[in-house]
Each structure stands twice: as C-alpha cells, then as structure tokens.
Amino acid sequence: MRLHAHGYNDAVDSSELVCCRLEDFVDPAFLQALAEPTRFRIVSRLADLGEGYMTVGAIAEGSPTHVSVISRHLTLLRDAGVVEADRRGREVYYRLRHREVAATLRALAAAVEAAVPSADTGLSTD
DSSP: OOOOSSSOOSOOOHHHHTTSOGGGTSOHHHHHHHHSHHHHHHHHHHHHHTTOOEEHHHHHTTOSSOHHHHHHHHHHHHHTTSEEEEEETTEEEEEEOHHHHHHHHHHHHHHHHHHSOOGGGTOOOO
C-alpha cells in the first residue's frame, strides 16, 4: 500500500508499517509540495477557511507573491493531492483536502514511530 493524498481515507494498520520503509507509505511529492514556504502559506490560508473554496485572487490577496505565481503553486499542490480545484466559468476555486492531508500526516507519523525501535525493546540505537 502506497500512501499519498490522492483519495486516501482508510486508517493505517500499524502492523503493516513494521516491515516497510517510509517511502512505501508517503509519496515524496506530497511532502515536497508542503515544504516550500509559499505553498505552506497557501495551505495554511485554505486550512483557516475550513471546507470552503477560494479563488486564486482571494488566496493571493495580501500576499507579496504575484497571482500568477500563486496559481502555479496551486497547480503543484493540486497535482500532489493537497488541494482540489473546481472550475466555475472563468474562475478556479480551490479548497484544502483536509481529511486526506490529515490522514497522510497521521500515517507518516505512525510509519516513523514504527520504523524507530522503541526504548522498551532494549534495542540500542548506538
């Protein structure tokens, strides 16, 4: 099972995580999309909105970044499965895929925890 933001809604079974590498569960493009500061600000702005949609212009409002650059960032976020787009006439509206993003981040945390030997096992990390 490869986990990424596209359509992932299932809970992660931690027993599946023990035998696998992190990259088997999280698409690096998903993390790369979130890692860039402007894209992270876009995600934060959409998260503050909740489940609603915003236009590119509304997202760019108050930002020092030109609307065309915001649009390119939104395309990358859409391709990574972080946001979804809805074209209405000439405008494109975006919303955060918050359930999928949260599920992916929870699965990443579970995979990291499963990959690191527990202090209770007596295994040394030296």
